[in-house]
Amino acid sequence: MLFPETVSKLSDLKPGTTADVFALLSSKKQDVTKAGKPFYKCTFRDADREAAVMVWSDSGHFADCEANWTKGAFYKLRGTYEENNYGPQLNLDKIRPVQPADVDAGFNEADFFETSRFDPENMFRALTSLCEDKIEDGPLRAVVLKVLNDRAEAFKKWPAASRNHHAFAGGLLEHTLSVVRTTVWLCEKYEGLYPNLSPPLCADAAIAGATLHDVGKLEELDGSPAGAEYTSTGRLLGHIVIGRDWLRDAAAWQADQPGGPVDRELLLRTEHVVISHHGIREYGSPAEPHTPEALIVQHADELDAKYSMLADSLSQASGGGPFTPFSKQFGKPIFRGLSETA
Structure with missing residues (x-):
């Protein structure tokens, strides 16, 4: 499966943007809906942002996710980035493991591990x-x-x-x-x-x-x-x-x-x-x-x-205006300042 050469950074995406990104699968958890149907909640990230990918049982990605997606592995994804009360999400269109040739498109493992600012x-x-x-x-x-x-x-x-x-x-x-x-x-x-x-x-x-x-x-x-x-x-x-x-x-x-x-x-x-x-x-x-x-x-x-x-x-929130989007950690948006009004 070949993707276009242009690749964006996950942390640069704005809500509503459809793009190809490289990302690390940092979490893969199975659960069931109230109706008893299995699903996976997967988290993909780069060094500055993580986004959830919901893989439902009737999704075309479910079998691949269940059998092949591996925590700690790198993937190239195409999807539409959104933000809601559950946080950043990526509505997935396509996915494949990163390949050696992706280095030419800018892939670098070091870009995906956040580290302390201090030595x-x-x-x-x-x-x-x-x-x-x-x-x-x-x-x-x-x-x-x-x-x-x-x-x-x-x-x-x-x-x-x-x-x-x-x-x-x-x-x-x-x-x-x-x-x-x-x-x-x-x-x-x-x-x-x-x-x-x-x-x-x-x-x-x-x-x-x-x-x-x-x-x-x-x-x-x-x-x-x-x-x-x-x-x-x-x-x-x-x-x-x-x-x-x-x-x-x-x-x-x-x-x-x-x-x-x-x-x-x-x-x-x-x-x-x-x-x-x-x-x-x-x-x-x-x-x-x-x-x-x-x-x-x-x-x-x-x-x-x-x-x-x-x-x-404050640093990771997208969009403009005096307040950030809803913060799950604080249960409310955070005030940026009147100067941030769009």
Whole structure:
């Protein structure tokens, strides 16, 4: 099946545009309609946009999708791009796997993997330096650095999520560093505002917990640059439990090291930050925040995730006017500004 030579970028398409694009199949999920008929929801993407392709059982593409379409593979598609309350979609006309000759038409695998804007080596050094400088308790500092250094290479490339926020290579490290920096600032602010708080805010537990709050995602997600999916362990346990277990394992190791074990209450407060950082049980936290440091990390984490989603909504939205199209993440459009009025 031959396509015309002109190929557009998926992320450049405007609603109503019919075009040929190269795209990565980042997700393929089977489901059934209310009538019991099977269908597939597939997600195709380049580095800057993803769009859903619905493949219904009566579609001419259903058998091909079921048997041949492979997550992580590249395809050349022809379709019409649309946006609605369910997000970007591509109404598919034709599809075939990318071929070697497509390089001459501009295909390059590197164009399809979104990565952090920041160098991962620099981010990891910044994160470990913050822990070394700001965690005053020696045994707790050693525990946190062990968890990080034992998983350094994965941490530098893992996404923070399968979708929504920081869902790109290096996203977990970018998000964690941002949360830790915010936590350090908030601890210094509130220690100054409430110098007589009893018991005092435990900055060591806050910073250690912020550093490790999402570390369990290294096992919860498969880390694929094609679009991370949940592992079996991730689905059955979740990153909060995994991360808390790694913290405990490192603390058990530290008990036999120079400096001795981590103080019992300090470790308990740090564990509490990790398990409560989603804020409420409905969002997956085994416990809700019961300490000042847990409250700080909960909001530092939530703000960084939501600000990332808001920035994506503003940067990726098409069309003109003072508001973006409806944002699924926020349940409303985002205000661009009066100057954006068409």
